[in-house]
Amino acid sequence: MKIAITNYTGDRQNWGCQSTSRGLERFLTKHAPGAEITTLPLRSKFPDLKGIPRAELRQELDDILHGRSQSLRIARAIYTEEELHELEHADLVLFQGEGTMVGTTFYNGENLLVAPIVCTKLFEKPVWSINQTVFSIEPTFTGFMAEVYRTVFERNFVREAASRSYLQEMGVECSLVPDMAFYDDLASDGTQSAASGTYAALSGMARIERLPEATFLNIAGQLIDRYSRVVIVASTNMDTEMAARAKARFGDQLEIIGADQPRQRAYEAIRDAEVFVSGRYHMNIFAAKAVTPFLSFLSNTHKNHGLNQMLGYPLSPKLLDENYDLRADLDWIEAHRDELVGTLVKSRDAISRFLDSANIFEASSADVDFRPTGSVDEPVVEDADYFRVLNGPKPVA
Template structure:
């Protein structure tokens, strides 16, 4: 049955539809997110995790801005210096000295710095850091940018990555993260710490003051997601007031990219060399034959001379497996591997190679031996078995739990002759399991990928709590 509709009725119906559509638009408008910790600017192969994380978050949220990992170290001169008399042309020198000051305090330098008025806006007390930001932001473009983007956001998401380690002296990266959480709380924004490891320092022990500051701030976050079980257990024990959950590292989201049928590295490894193509790299990488990769590690990089000796011995042992051996320079401090490569005539995948090519090399290796966290995940995405070397904090041992290895342990970051023989013995066991083990590792990585994809829903669920 039909009836005629008067023009007035029709107009009223259109207005109701417009109101309904407007209300729906308001309800579905994406939340504005200010992202802290975009590390894609780094050559560290962990930059893939930052790319994967932002790709995931951009599907659900609108970014008001982001702070890169460079700011964790120092950032621009505007971000690093407040109340300084140092002429801008000399900031480069003081940038270098500031970076070393946090690691090796030198009394004579501190006196000179104070005489010249130069100081970092980051303090060991996050409250003081934000007092500094609020006081000096008008005269510093980078501080103003950080403040305005945080103020205009609906929520603040901080990628903790591997930067929260309670060392003595405290890491600037850790203090910067805590300062950004303090800023969000002061502005009354929902703050989340995600994708994070949290640990004491195995070299200097626990910094109680930094831990206390972290406990105070993380308890005020809407929620915290840790990327590995040992970090979760640490927070549950040391900061029981924190609302925390386990969500695997964002790099697992790239699982589909590195499946065997779609991600082979170039047969001729020269095709992945970055500019400038250094002579010593040419002709050393042939991915048409079975190969094993050996990567570096943060702890190994602290003693490069010792590492050259240890890794050279390891290369000799690994060659007994009958595969080609290649070294992967996963971060700038792994440059000691160039010396190993030259001494042993071994090809090196350079640190600044394209990240997807780096991942393909590891995903198709027969085996990967390393003290690097994210490169080990890249290898696992393709099912490559990993043998974990020690590093700063607990990250490698905990990663073996994430990947459900039967052998949930790690070898010495500086493998001696006995360690090298044990590594090769385990390598033979892994290689003997062949495709069965690779399939199992890839399946576990796929489950971790599905779990990592739940992060946006996790954030939305806790937004209004």
């Protein structure tokens, strides 16, 4: 069997992308031994489409979707002829959406759906969505996206609980198969700590540069006041820039582990911390695997909510602003540490067993639908304006 994975991110300098992509490959190798796997990377630049209105591109895809066109113009502007050949001759195409979809631009909207539409409608290939957070804040794209999920994808496997609810509310059948970063065997218990002594670990969040610089510095300062030292795991250039500014302010009280280091080192830093504070979805998965109590922030989509719901983790993500005071939440974590550790152990082990047994190639979707081991009583709080800021244009310096 030939399997083509679109939107592959395993070669990016981002620990989360590496971990979830490697985990997906391990998952496929286990449940489809002998399969030939081809990967097509996520593309972010489209010079051949420059100047073409987004509405025109969407209409062209809609025409393909409804059988009015067989044009490969957009596909050829994104993929090479060799890549299109791989898609056309695959037995199964897997769309690994991850957390890229928000719908505000062609890049994080229609671009992601080009290969699935072309493969289903023109190449007549089965296409499954897997390992994805599904989310949109742009109404026109939301409607188009919902139709694609109903009519293009033969099967939908989302990676966290919020996306399952989101698609089901749109009338789309889907199953929850936990994020494949849980199946990455490289980010696992090691023997050498990334840092020593008592400290808190901290990361940034998706598109953190949209928030005032003081926001991140305030969080770092509060953690230093409480734990004396902070180790920042900076998985992207955005986090690295914020970490450098924090280092300039706090000096030796702050250590940075940058994305040029292997993800195992980031995992170990999180594992050995007293607490992990993070808006990074995959770094929170590292914390869950390491059984480190964590405090998460609302990211640019509902993915962190969905992760906590899937884990049965009783502390919902917080809205991050420059006046946020960590102390009450850190006090709560310390008072409930044993409970949190027990929840993470139970959920981590349940997810591991599920992924070991979830043969999506043999079982029905209903039989590979993960159910959380616990429940979250705290209400989910989301903020549309917050999402728009994080997914909007960069502020002018």
